[in-house]
Amino acid sequence: MSEFEPKIIGFLCNWCTYTGADLAGTARIQYPPNIRVIRMMCSGGVDMVYVMKALLEGADGVLIGGCHPGDCHYQSGNFKARRRVAILKKILQQLGFNEDRVWLRWISASEGKKFANTVTEMVEHLKKLGPNPLKLNGNI
Amino acid sequence: MTIVIQNVSEIKDLIKKSLENKLYDAVLGLFWDNNNNTVHLAITSEPKNIDKLEILCPSMPVQAARVISNIKFTETDLRVLCIVKPCEMRAVVELVKLKQIIPDKLIFMSMDCGGALEPEIFKKLVEDGKAPVSIYLKAYDNFIDFSYETEHPRFACKICDKCIPKLSDLRIRSYGKTKYIEPLTEKGKKFLMDVTESTLEQINFEFYDREINKLVKNRVEIRNKEREIFKKEVSSIDAFTKELSACIRCHNCMVNCPADYCKECIFRSPVFDHPSENYSLWLERKGYVRLPSDTLLFHLTRLNHMSTSCVSCGMCETSCPVGIRLTRIFSFIGEETQKIFNYESGRSFDEELPVATFREKELDKI
Numbered sequence: 262m263s264e265f266e267p268k269i270i271g272f273l274c275n276w277c278t279y280t281g282a283d284l285a286g287t288a289r290i291q292y293p294p295n296i297r298v299i300r301m302m303c304s305g306g307v308d309m310v311y312v313m314k315a316l317l318e319g320a321d322g323v324l325i326g327g328c329h330p331g332d333c334h335y336q337s338g339n340f341k342a343r344r345r346v347a348i349l350k351k352i353l354q355q356l357g358f359n360e361d362r363v364w365l366r367w368i369s370a371s372e373g374k375k376f377a378n379t380v381t382e383m384v385e386h387l388k389k390l391g392p393n394p395l396k397l398n399g400n401i
Numbered sequence: 402m403t404i405v406i407q408n409v410s411e412i413k414d415l416i417k418k419s420l421e422n423k424l425y426d427a428v429l430g431l432f433w434d435n436n437n438n439t440v441h442l443a444i445t446s447e448p449k450n451i452d453k454l455e456i457l458c459p460s461m462p463v464q465a466a467r468v469i470s471n472i473k474f475t476e477t478d479l480r481v482l483c484i485v486k487p488c489e490m491r492a493v494v495e496l497v498k499l500k501q502i503i504p505d506k507l508i509f510m511s512m513d514c515g516g517a518l519e520p521e522i523f524k525k526l527v528e529d530g531k532a533p534v535s536i537y538l539k540a541y542d543n544f545i546d547f548s549y550e551t552e553h554p555r556f557a558c559k560i561c562d563k564c565i566p567k568l569s570d571l572r573i574r575s576y577g578k579t580k581y582i583e584p585l586t587e588k589g590k591k592f593l594m595d596v597t598e599s600t601l602e603q604i605n606f607e608f609y610d611r612e613i614n615k616l617v618k619n620r621v622e623i624r625n626k627e628r629e630i631f632k633k634e635v636s637s638i639d640a641f642t643k644e645l646s647a648c649i650r651c652h653n654c655m656v657n658c659p660a661d662y663c664k665e666c667i668f669r670s671p672v673f674d675h676p677s678e679n680y681s682l683w684l685e686r687k688g689y690v691r692l693p694s695d696t697l698l699f700h701l702t703r704l705n706h707m708s709t710s711c712v713s714c715g716m717c718e719t720s721c722p723v724g725i726r727l728t729r730i731f732s733f734i735g736e737e738t739q740k741i742f743n744y745e746s747g748r749s750f751d752e753e754l755p756v757a758t759f760r761e762k763e764l765d766k767i
Contacts (some may be wrong), residue, residue: 309705310667310698317698330761340759345705347764348738348756352704355734357637365767394638399689401642401697 267321267387269296269380272307276334277369278326284373292377293384296324303327304365305338309349312363319396322362322387324379329367339367359390402601404593406580409456412573415582417451419482419596425508429465430484431455439524442468444481456484456510457575461517461555464716466492466659470501480506487514487566488557488714491747492659494568495710498754501662508588511566512573513613516558519719557715557728560624562617568750576609631729641697644730647723648696654717654727655703660710660746668699704734709755711735712747 273279279300285292301307304327312323325346327339343365350360364383368376395401406412419425431440433453440460445451465485474481485493490511496502518526558564566572570589574581581604584590593601635641652668655661667673673695683690708731717727739745741764742755 308667310702313698313701313705317695317701337759340761341756343764343767344742344756344759347741347767348709349705350767351738351741352701352708352734355737356635356641398642399683399687400646400691 265388265392267295267384267392268319269322269324269383269387270315270320271296271298271324271326271380272301272304272311273298273324273326274304274328274334274339275300275302277328277332278304278366278376280370281326281368281372281376284370285377286373288373290373290377292380295384295387296380303333303335303338304342305333305335305340307342307345309345312349316358316362316393317395317401319393321390321393321396322364322383324383325363325365326368326376326379327365329369332369358394362387362390362393402590402593403581403583403604404597404599405602405604406582408578409580412456412580412582413451413454415596416454416482417448419592420446420448420451422596424480424592424595425482426479427481428454428484429469429481431458431460431462438527439520454484456573457512457515459515459517459554460520460523461486461489461714461716461719462520464492464657464659464714465489466496466502467657467716469493469507470496470659470662473501473503474506475503478506480508482508482510484510485569486517487511487564487569488561488712488747489659490566490569491563491712492714494747494750495660495712495754496662497750498752498757499662499710508571508592509569510571510573511569513566513575514558514561514564516554516561516564518553519555522553555715555728556627556718556726557713557732560620560627560729560732561713562620562624563713563747564617564620565613568747574606574609576612581606627729628733631733635730641730645696645700645725647725648700649723650693650696650699651722652699653720653722655699657716657720658703658707659712659714659716660707661703663706666706668702700730704731704738706756708735708738709742709744710746711739 273282282298304325307325315323325342327342328334330339333339346363346365350363353360366379368379416428420428427444427446428451429444432443433440433455440455440458440462442463442465465483466489469483490509493502493509497504570584570586571592572583572585574583582593584593635644655668680690711731713732715728717731721727744752744755
């Protein structure tokens with residue numbers, strides 16, 4: 262049986278993490294191909310409904326990437342994202358859903374290496390957790 | 402500084418007088434239906450209608466704060482006296498912070514609340530000739546808590562430990578048949594001075610507070626017990642799905658929720674009217690799709706978007722046609738999300754809404 266390959270949906274901020282991911286590519290840094298990237302203009306634009314939809318439709322993990330605190334292109338989007346993620350994680354935790362499937366990370370445009378490492382780490386972590394229990398559940 | 406009232410009808414006389422003297426243009430509150438078999442929320446400018454007003458009433462057919470925020474009273478000069486329950490007042494506070502209610506022309510009267518019954522039970526009791534006599538007098542006059550075996554308070558009222566209004570302009574206290582109207586704000590004080598010739602009395606409420614603290618303590622215990630049960634029963638996502646299994650996504654809980662004010666809500670938009678080709682893709686992938694789709698997503702979205710403003714009024718459960726026990730989900734999870742930010746919905750006009758603000762240094766471990 263082939264090893265479980267987790268699927269990650271990445272909501273990456275255009276100005277930092279997405280550019281960081283681009284740098285990882287142009288610098289030819291190797292990282293697992295498990296992430297599907299969705300470019301957002303700002304991590305503050307990631308409504309938690311997208312994150313939950315991804316999880317309910319069977320994503321094994323969701324990575325939200327934003328600029329470092331203080332570096333947001335729109336001043337404060339990442340701070341707002343941080344609060345929303347805190348609320349989401351609290352709710353998931355209350356419902357006994359492993360909140361560690363959702364990661365919020367600050368990765369700047371120059372941190373291609375950090376982006377690659379984060380994805381690698383996350384894939385390893387999700388392999389340990391196993392598939393998302395909601396995967397392919399048509400009842401929800 | 403308080404007015405002592407010997408009978409509830411004297412409060413009505415004061416309200417009537419405030420209309421006659423044009424202190425306020427209208428009164429919003431619960432009125433008896435023409436058939437006298439139930440109460441409904443209404444607004445009136447005619448003093449004679451005040452006879453049908455029910456101030457201390459164990460029924461909450463709609464969330465008054467929700468209705469007030471829908472009307473807004475912004476394009477009129479109407480000054481309105483609003484009679485609301487403490488949970489409705491807490492919702493008013495949230496909606497003022499959300500800029501959905503502008504309180505300048507409004508004055509809020511609230512009461513030490515004896516709770517409410519589900520509307521259909523209230524109606525039945527009235528038709529059987531039982532309410533408001535027994536339950537109403539017991540709960541509102543004597544501070545005897547509901548007897549949960551024989552009477553049917555809403556679950557939200559059963560676990561409510563915030564039955565005392567803190568931020569309304571006026572507070573009605575009951576002790577037996579005697580009522581007290583106590584102003585909590587300058588606006589409330591001015592109203593009382595304008596409406597009565599008798600001077601305001603300074604009253605020592607020590608005896609009263611002792612009684613009410615006992616009741617609140619009792620409610621806190623019930624709440625703690627119910628929280629334990631909830632945490633045990635809904636401890637996994639499967640249990641949560643089971644809890645919501647009957648949901649038909651009619652959106653009643655959202656429509657009646659005072660915190661769900663957003664006009665651009667994704668669930669009020671056509672986003673979930675999926676084109677049929679989506680269904681064929683889902684069938685290919687999952688082989689089974691529940692219809693209407695996205696029921697779990699709907700409730701999770703509500704939890705994410707409004708749980709920090711949930712005032713535990715229980716209107717979601719009252720309006721649910723399939724009897725999902727929504728109050729405990731939203732009340733207990735909302736409590737947790739509010740705790741992250743040391744926030745409590747409806748506690749203060751000055752506390753910032755958690756999702757409308759941020760601190761640069763916080764939540765390091767997210």
